[in-house]
Amino acid sequence: MAFYGTDFLNLFNLTINAAYSQALSTTKQNILINESLVLTIQNEYRNGTIASYSTDLLKGLVVLGESNSATNNEIDLSSKPFSHIMAVKTVIEDATFRATLTNLLVENLATRIVLSRSSTLRSTEQVKLTDLGNGFDGTYYVKQLSPTVYELYTDFNLTIPAYNGASYQGTGTVKRVISVYAMPNQSQEKIGILSNPTVNFPNYQMGNNKLTVNAGGSTITSAILDYITTMPLDIDVTDSTDDLLEFYPMELLYKVNDTAAKRFAELTRDNVLYQTSTAEQQQINR
Amino acid sequence: MIALELIESIVHSIKSVYTSNLGIDNLYVANVIDSARESTLMERSMSGDKTIPAQLLQYIDIYYDSNIQEDSEYTVYNIPALAQIGAVTAPITVMKTKGVSYPLYTSLQMFESMNRNSHITGDDSIVLVNNSAGNQIRLYGERRDTLRAQAVLSSPMKLETFNPLFDEYPIVASMGKSIELNIMNLYMKNLQAQAPRFIRSEGVK
Numbered sequence: 038m039a040f041y042g043t044d045f046l047n048l049f050n051l052t053i054n055a056a057y058s059q060a061l062s063t064t065k066q067n068i069l070i071n072e073s074l075v076l077t078i079q080n081e082y083r084n085g086t087i088a089s090y091s092t093d094l095l096k097g098l099v100v101l102g103e104s105n106s107a108t109n110n111e112i113d114l115s116s117k118p119f120s121h122i123m124a125v126k127t128v129i130e131d132a133t134f135r136a137t138l139t140n141l142l143v144e145n146l147a148t149r150i151v152l153s154r155s156s157t158l159r160s161t162e163q164v165k166l167t168d169l170g171n172g173f174d175g176t177y178y179v180k181q182l183s184p185t186v187y188e189l190y191t192d193f194n195l196t197i198p199a200y201n202g203a204s205y206q207g208t209g210t211v212k213r214v215i216s217v218y219a220m221p222n223q224s225q226e227k228i229g230i231l232s233n234p235t236v237n238f239p240n241y242q243m244g245n246n247k248l249t250v251n252a253g254g255s256t257i258t259s260a261i262l263d264y265i266t267t268m269p270l271d272i273d274v275t276d277s278t279d280d281l282l283e284f285y286p287m288e289l290l291y292k293v294n295d296t297a298a299k300r301f302a303e304l305t306r307d308n309v310l311y312q313t314s315t316a317e318q319q320q321i322n323r
Numbered sequence: 324m325i326a327l328e329l330i331e332s333i334v335h336s337i338k339s340v341y342t343s344n345l346g347i348d349n350l351y352v353a354n355v356i357d358s359a360r361e362s363t364l365m366e367r368s369m370s371g372d373k374t375i376p377a378q379l380l381q382y383i384d385i386y387y388d389s390n391i392q393e394d395s396e397y398t399v400y401n402i403p404a405l406a407q408i409g410a411v412t413a414p415i416t417v418m419k420t421k422g423v424s425y426p427l428y429t430s431l432q433m434f435e436s437m438n439r440n441s442h443i444t445g446d447d448s449i450v451l452v453n454n455s456a457g458n459q460i461r462l463y464g465e466r467r468d469t470l471r472a473q474a475v476l477s478s479p480m481k482l483e484t485f486n487p488l489f490d491e492y493p494i495v496a497s498m499g500k501s502i503e504l505n506i507m508n509l510y511m512k513n514l515q516a517q518a519p520r521f522i523r524s525e526g527v528k
Contacts, residue, residue, distance in 0.1 A: 135483065155384050157486040184384075184484075217488070220348050231354045237327075237487050238350040 042276035045070065045290065049274075052298045053310060060305060066274045069304075073297035074272060075121065077289065078265055080296070082123050094289055097269065099123070103262050107250065110257045115246040117264075124218060124263040125241050125250065130165065131213040132255040133236055134158070136185070141169065141205035147198045148173070148189045150211060155184035161193060163214040171203035176214060219250050219260070292318070324499070326480065326487035330356060333503050337510055347510055353487065357478040359505035361406050363498045364475070368409035375414060375475060378495050381482055385417070385460075385470040397450075397461040400470060404458045404477040405451075415474035417449050417460070425449040425462070434463070 046066065050058040061069065078098055105112045136152035143149075150164065158164065158179060164187070165176045177199045179187040189199040215236070222232075222240040234240045239252035241260075250257045269284040272293075281290060295318045302311035324332075330352045337347050364379070385400045392399055408414050419425045427449045428434040434450045447464025462470070479485055479493050494502065 133483070154386060155484045157484055159486050159489040215488075220350055232351055233354065234350060235353065238353050240350060 038282070039280040040282045040287065040290065041278070041280065042273040045272055045281065045294070046274035048290075048294050049297055052294055052314070053301050057301070057305065057307075061301075063275055067272065069300055070272050070274065070293065070297050071268070073300055074268060074285075074293050075265065076300075077293045077296045079121065079123070081289075081292070082263070082265070094286055096286075097266070097284070099263065099265055101263050103264075104259055105262060106259045107257045110250050110252075112248040112250075112260055112262075113246065114243070114248055118266045119264055120267045121265040122243065122248070122262065123265060125248065126216060126261040127219045127239050127241075127250050127252065127257050128214060128216050128259045128261070129236055129239065129252045130256045130258055131157070131215060131236050132253075134213040136211065138166070138209045138211040141171075141173070141209065142186075143200070143202060143204055146200050148200050149182070150179075150187050150189065152185045152187070152211065156213070158187065158213050161195065163216075164189070165212045165214050167210050167212075169203075169209040170206040171201075173199075173201050173203050175199075214258070216261075219252075222251065324492060324494075326353075326356075326485075326490060326492035329492050329494075329499070329502075330487070333506055336503055337507050340507065341510070341514065351510075352506060353480060355506055355509055356492075356502065357480050359502045359509070360479070360492075360494060360498070361477055362505050363494075363501040364406055364408050366501060367498065373409075375408070376495050378491070379414075379475045379493050380473045381476050381479055381485070381493055383472045383474055383476075383482070384484070385472055387466065387468045391456065391459075397463045398466045399452075400460050400462065401456075402458050402460055402472070403474075403482055406475045406477045408475060413451055415451075415472055417470055417472040419447065425464075427451070438463075 049066070049070065078095060081095055082099055134156060136154045136156040136158070138150060139153050140151040141148065142151065150166070152158075158181065160181045161178060163176050164179055167174050177189040177191060178193055178195060179189060180195045181187055191197045191199045217237060217239060219234075219239040219241040222234070222242040233253060234251045235253040236255045239250055239255075239257070241248055241250045243249070248260070248262075250260060270279060270281065272281065273279075285293075295314050298314035299311060299318065302308075302314055327349075330349050333352050333356070334347060334349055337352075341347070383403065385402055387398065387400065391401065402415075405413060405415055413427055413429050415427065416424045417427065425447055428437065429451050431450055431452070434448060438448070447462070450461045450463070452459050452461055475493075476482060480487060
């Protein structure tokens, strides 16, 4: 079975009632349907569970958990098939972390660090150790044992201890590394002191094909992005050669149709159609 | 309640009331929650509850810093700003030895007048001093590298050891609603400031 743009138009006309079928020109129909396509994907992303993304519904249309390294707190987006950002999870080296490394304890196949002062570092957060001079440099998860003593692990669940048996050489630096979601920075908030981002509540903004993250003076090393890709095929209601099903699953197209009908009802102020299409959307989402 | 949970619940609550969600997010609430808490503490105290339950206290390590010393007569330490609570002189306890805290004075004048009778008050004392260098205490007596204190702070979120993603926000349960209301009022005023104004000669702007 193939499903072309012309078929989509037939489906759409069926939904909005034949009397309305001449209301929009072909160009306007294309704009409305392609807008609805993006809105539907966005809606599915927001309301869906993580498991549903990996199913066929949004396959190839949404990129999830893509890790990008940052330079000067910026991520270059110019080479990405990028349409719309959905979520930004940042990995930040905390500049407000003032504790220094005072000892590295190696015993019973476990490695512990002792810090100079109590700090914000908590169990399941990460530390980055550098310049130890014993081959143990790296980033590890910590289990907090006391205000200043932490045991190091290689996994988030704190089950695999980090250990190489090398003793403390008297040198080394320690940094706290945290991973938190960033919120969009609205332009009117930029100048307000009550909207200043902090290491725990970073924000991001976009421009010049770059995504800039601000965490109040702390360094962003990387960011994990969820975004909608550029659409592989624009839906053209006059086209009868490109099969839409090669790019979009049928279930998604039905949902796009319902969203388009709802948008159409808004345009024509048709209250009954609006209610019907909204109910239809809810039914399908169930 | 963990600070982040409290912040998110306040954000959701405010978003459910106002149709405009502009400018209200975790970051905004995280930045204003401390002042809302301090107002609530004051209201709580003024309405007759003078107690300071353990939930309000935060543990502070105070470290000696050779760069900020100014006089050999006493030792200066930086501390975070203390909350203002009606009828409580200074909501901080600095431990001296096991089970004993330093006598604490909120002004130099009080310290000087009491110090004349040092045979009564003992030698080691702490005086709160707020000067242009920030919030400081002076320790009159033997220098210590680390002091341990518990205090009701003005800005719990800004405490060096406070991690809002893991730590309990220092309030008692009854303060939650009032904090939310304070933040909602502040947000409402923000919205009003952005709303169109009517000036008789010029119309709506």
